[in-house]
Amino acid sequence: MANIISDETIEYVGILAKLELNEAQKEAAKRDMGSMLDYIDKLGELDTDGIEPMSHVFDVKNVWREDVVTNGDDRENILKNAPGEKDGMFEVPKTFD
C-alpha cells in the first residue's frame, strides 16, 4: 500500500464524521482508506488536461419547478421520524453554540 493514513488523520476524520472508533476499528479504517487512496492514485495516471471535472453522470440540466405550494401540513407523519417529540417539535440532545 502506497498511501499510509496517519493516526492524526484518522482521529480528525473521526471527529468530522462524529464517529468514535476503537483501536481495532481505527486500524481497519486506516487500511481501507489507504487502499482507496491507492485506487485514486491510479486515476491520477491518466492525462486529464483540458477535461472539465464532471459533477453528474447524466447529461441533464435545468430541472426546476414553479413556485407553487404543493405540500400541506403533514406534521404528524414527519414527526414519526423524530428521535423524540414535544409540542410538535423534534426533540434532540441539548445543543448550544
Add this chain to the structure above:
Amino acid sequence: MPNGYETVIGLEVHVELATKTKIFCGCSTAFGGEPNTHTCPVCTGMPGSLPVLNKQVLEYAVAVGLASNCDITRYCKFDRKNYFYPDNPQNYQISQLYLPICRNGHVDIETENGKKSVRIHEIHMEEDAGKLIHDEYDDCSYVDYNRSGVPLIEIVSEPDMRSADEVIAYLEKLRMIIQYLGASDCKLQEGSMRADVNLSVRPLGQEEFGTRTEMKNLNSFKAIRRAIEGETERQIDIIESGEKVVQETRRWDDNAGESYAMRSKEDAQDYRYFPDPDLVPVSISDEFISDIKAKEPEFREEKKQRYIDEYKLPEYDTDIITGSKKMADIFEETVKCGADPKKVSNYLMGETMRILKEKELDPQDITFKSESLAKLIALQDKKSINGTVAKEVFEVMFFEDIDPEEYVKEKGLLTVNDEGALRTTVQKVIDENPQSVADYKGGKEKALGFLVGQTMKAMQGKADPASVNAILKELLS
C-alpha cells in the same frame, strides 16, 4: 477612532427571498405557522427524498445580480457544505461554492466623504436552517423545521469599506435594489436581511490586511454601527498592547455593547464541499437573462425623474419618497385614488417620517391603506376637518385599521360649517378679550393669532382656522 489606523470591512449579507415556497420543495415559506407544519421529507432531510430547484429563486438571484452589475454564471451548480448541527437535518447545507450564480459586481454608494464603488465578489443561492429552541430547565433542545429550506442569497462583498458610514450606505443600497425588485422585504429586525461583518484594522499606509474577525448577530443598522466601532477599538487595543488579533467568529451583544468569541465548533472549519449529486446543473440562456431584464422594475432614478415630470414634485420630495419602495408604492397608490400628489408627498415626508423616526420603524412596517390616506386628504380638501384634526386622525390611522371618514363622524371631529354658529362664537371671544382686540387694533398682528386660538378652543378644535380668521378680521374691521 484613534489616529494612524484604517478599518477594512467586507460584508456577507444573507437575504431571504420572497418566494411562496422553499428552495427545493413545495412547502410554504409563510411566517407564523405552528412548528413543523410547513415541512416535508425534503426539508427535514429524510433519506431518499429528492430536492427540485424552485425556478423563482433562480430568477430572483439573477435579477439581483444584474441589478448589482454582476456577471451571471451561465453554467452553475449546487454544492453540499457538510457540518453537523440539529438545525441542519441533512447534515449538509445545499449552497454554491465552485460556481456561484453571480460574480464580479459592484454597487455605487455615497457618504459624506463622497462617492465610491463597493465590489461584489459573488452572490450564491442556498437554503436556510431550521430553528433551535432551548429550554433552560430541560436537558433537550427542540427543533422547528418550518424555516429549513427557505431560500437565501448570500451577497459577498470585497473588503472595500472603510467605515460604518460606508457599510450602512452599502446595506441601504443593496436593500433598496432588492426591495425594488420585490425579491425580499429585507427586514433586519426580522432576519430577512442579515449582515455578517468581516473586519480588520491596519496601520495607515500599510498595504497588507490585518487579521480579521467575523461579527454575527447584528439586527439593526444601529447595532451594525456600534459593533463596527466596538470591534475597531478592540482590535486596535490588542495591537497597541503588542498582542495579536485572533481570527475568530464573534457574537455581538448589542445590549452590553460588546462582543464575545463564539465557542468554535469542535473541529476546524472543514466543510468538505462537493457537488450535490441530487441537483442537476443549471444552464442559463441569453433568453432567460433577457426575460429577466425585460421584467426589471422602474428603479429609483427613473422613478424620481418621472415624479418630477408627471407629478411636478420638487426634487427634494422625490428623493425622500423613492428612498424606499414601500413609500413610493404608497405615494403612487394614493395619487391613483385621486389625491393631490404634493399633498400626499407632504404626508409621507412629514407625519409619516416623523412617526417612523419616533417609533424607530422602517417604511416596510407601514400598514395604513393608501385609500385611507386619500380619504383623509379629501376630508381636508372639503374642509370637513382642519389640519390639526387631520394630523390626529393620521396618527390613529397609522397604528389602527380605521376608515377616516367613519372615524371623524364617530368621534365628532367634523368641522362646524355652520357660519351662524361660528359668528356667534367669534363674537363671544371678541367680547371676552377686550385687551387682545385693542392690541390688534393697535397694530399687533400677533393678537389676532391669540383670538383665533381662543375661538378654536371654544369650538373644541372643530372649526376651519381660515374661516375663523376671515370672520374675525371682518368683525374687527
